[in-house]
Amino acid sequence: MNNHDPYYDENHHALKNKLNIIDRSKLDKVEAALAMVAIIEIRKNPFEITSVFDILKIHKMLFGELYEWAGTIRTITMYKREPILGGASVDYTPSQYIEPELEELDKEFRNIDWKYQGQCHRSWQILA
Numbered sequence: 001m002n003n004h005d006p007y008y009d010e011n012h013h014a015l016k017n018k019l020n021i022i023d024r025s026k027l028d029k030v031e032a033a034l035a036m037v038a039i040i041e042i043r044k045n046p047f048e049i050t051s052v053f054d055i056l057k058i059h060k061m062l063f064g065e066l067y068e069w070a071g072t073i074r075t076i077t078m079y080k081r082e083p084i085l086g087g088a089s090v091d092y093t094p095s096q097y098i099e100p101e102l103e104e105l106d107k108e109f110r111n112i113d114w115k116y117q118g119q120c121h122r123s124w125q126i127l128a
Contacts, residue, residue, distance in 0.1 A: 014027050034066055074095050
């Protein structure tokens, strides 16, 4: 992480968070636990996705208890070690391309005839 990263605490080498957790291992565990609880809540109370930008709502639901910036578009290009990837990072989109790419995806999303999507899935389940 660089010195201009508003999401990262250079002194403690951890993401800044509302719970002031500075141990990265503990932060990873708390993040996973809170995200799991949020996933259960989302499954209990689903909502209609009407735009690709709804991913920001989902991000806030998953991580909003822990991170102030959850649900917002990232302002820096990032690298974040992922425990599930053995400490490697996902290839994140450079920050300057996030909003334009979401806008393009949203145009595609709005042109999909969603009423037929479930029928294909049900047909596949019957064949399986």
